[in-house]
Amino acid sequence: AQKVTQAQTEISVVEKEDVTLDCVYETRDTTYYLFWYKQPPSGELVFLIRRNSFDEQNEISGRYSWNFQKSTSSFNFTITASQVVDSAVYFCALRPASGGSYIPTFGRGTSLIVHP
C-alpha cells in the first residue's frame, strides 16, 4: 500500500518569505517516482517535478527547490522569495516504478497563500 502525507493543510506567508511544503510518503516498492503538482485557482494541475527513488540529488529550478531524503521518506518542496502568483494548492504524489500498478497516489494537498 502507498500513502502520501502532506501534514500542512494551509500555509500563509507574506511575499518574499521562503516557504517549505512537506511531503512524507510510505511505500513497499523499492523503486518509485515522486511528483509535485501545482493547482492554481483555475483548477488545472500543473506538473512541477518528477524524481526517481534511486536519485537523491536535490534539484533547484529558479525559486523552486526540492529536497529528497530516502532515509526519512520525505520529498519536501521549498519556494524561495515567494510571490503572490505562487498561491495555489500543491500536491505531492507517489507512483511505483515497477509492478502491476502504476497508479499514482496523491497527498491531500497544501494550500499556500502568499499575501502581498
Next chain:
Amino acid sequence: GAGVSQSPSNKVTEKGKDVELRCDPISGHTALYWYRQSLGQGLEFLIYFQGNSAPDKSGLPSDRFSAERTGGSVSTLTIQRTQQEDSAVYLCASSLGPPGAGYGYTFGSGTRLTVV
C-alpha cells in the same frame, strides 16, 4: 489537441439523474486516469486505462460509477443515479507510456459536478 480536454466544465444535475463526463486526452498518450477531488480533499483515484489492457477499476466507489475508453482515446465517466455525495471536481489525466517509465501526467481542467 495541445492538452487534456474535459467537458462539460460545469454540470449541475438533480439527484437521481445520470451524468456523463468526457475526457479527451493528449493524442498519443496511452495512459488515462480519472480522479475525483472533493472539497478540501485530495485526489481520489477512480479508474485507470492503459492501452488496450483491461482497465483498473479498483478506485470506483460504487457500481453506479463506470467508465469506458473508446479506440484508446476519448474516455467517458458515467455516474448513474447521482447522489449529493457525488458532488466534486472530476479530473482526467493522461500520460505518455510505457508504464514504469516515470512520465508525468497532464491533467485537464476538470468537470465540476454539483448534485442538487
